[in-house]
Amino acid sequence: MLRGFYTAASGMMANQRMQETLSNNLANAYTPGYKADQGTMRAFPELLIQQMNQTTVPTRSGGLNLPAGKQIGSLHTGVYMQETVPKFSQGDLRETGIKTDLALLNGNLPDDNGSLFFNVQDEAGNLRYTRNGNFTVDGEGFLTTTQGYYVLDDAGSPIQTGGMDFDVSENGTLTAADVTTQLGLSYSPNSFDLEKVGNGLYAPGEDAAPIVDARAGGGINFSISQGFLERSNVAPARVMTEMMNTYRSFELNQRVLKAYDQSLQKTVTEIARIR
């Protein structure tokens, strides 16, 4: 069969996946603490093409044919979407004036791919990480995320603020009714190891680099701004451009597919025609 047929189809499918990622970024362009995903495409494992040839060695009986082939090169049989890599760059801060909104600002970090997170506890009691500091105080006076997940302190327990009247200093000390608590902050030396699990939360993936307490030292600098939210780091103009690009690439693959179809049609209707 015509190999390019499938190559073009796989291109269309990969572009569609890419479009999903871009559209999700666009949908989250105004989600606090959202980190844009970048799709990466990869060629399917390649095939090696060899020339089928023979060389003739002259002998007394008239020659001996020996097989000899030289490698032509590799052929890729398509493309697929390999992964979505979140871009962990700092989002800009937006002032809300609401005391329960906290923004985490990365300072100098020892690793290039390092990033800082708030610690929260999901409904199953697992430790999760988030950049979305859009918190609230629940009916029992605990500081929670928008889903009602507890925001944790440095000892891993929920934070009791009592009411709305509390202050958070730049270094993450929460003071409510003269009781001070250290907000739980984590540092991941390679934030690509984290998986997005929805609702703005991250979970460490398999074989993730150990996530440490952000206050453990080692040149980790950060600051927390109360009354601010970190905006999503999606740049809508860029995403729109990428979407146009992906669309055209999809269209080109569709053209190729149609061209193959036309040559097949020729095979069927013209070559086999008896006049």
Add this chain to the structure above:
Amino acid sequence: MNRTMMQASVTMGQIQHKLDIIGHNLANTNTPGYKSRQADFSSLLFQQIDNFLDEGQEEATDEIGVQNRLTPDGFRSGSGARIAHTNIDLSQGNLKKTDRALDLALLEGNHLFQLQVAIENGFETQYTRSGNFYLSALNNGQVLLTNADGLPVLGEDGQPIQLTDNMEGMEIREDGAILVTRNGNTAVEAQLGIVEAIRPRVLEAAGSNRFRLPADEVLAGEGIIENVDGQIQSGTLETSNVDISKQMTDMLMAQRAYQFNARSISTSDQMMGLISQLRS
């Protein structure tokens, strides 16, 4: 259906809610004691997509794949955004002098007046910051202190405030005591009941700029509302704390976000069109 379309249409619906909230804020820029609300988004669930088709391929791609990959296996595809919650901005509104004795402004944040509202079975206490009160005459020669909707304002004892008519003057002191002058003598005849909302986010909006405790039994009660000695300014009204320029900016942003998502739907639609053209 196409995943792109789903993400975008879900998000567009949520942006519409944000626009509703902004519209509500803008409509209440002149409501005394109104607190503006703000809607923030949160991302929705992520789906883990295993892009290795079968075992053999996984091994094949692993050899080269491992060093080329930055993230854990597979990839995660999101499903749009939604409104996470609506935060009330509880900052104090500006004070407007009206010189009307029954216009009251609460001077401290989170303090609320109490109102008695008739519900299906009996009465319920609701809370408000708007202090434009009135006196309404009862049949028995008494007058009742009510809010603009005619709901009785509660005193410190949790009962509606009723005063005997034919007063010569009336004044409300800073601590909420109601002074009435009769025959040249001034005396305290009632005391306004002021409460402080410790966890105001738990309060439920009951419409007409009133709040109520949620019906949820677990939450109702201790630690959410407390009786306090309020600070009141008579002859003054607290205006709404809606910042029009901020609301307009938010509205523009929401509108743009809506357009962006609409564009992803139309792009996706065109891609579907290309697929359907394959067989033509």
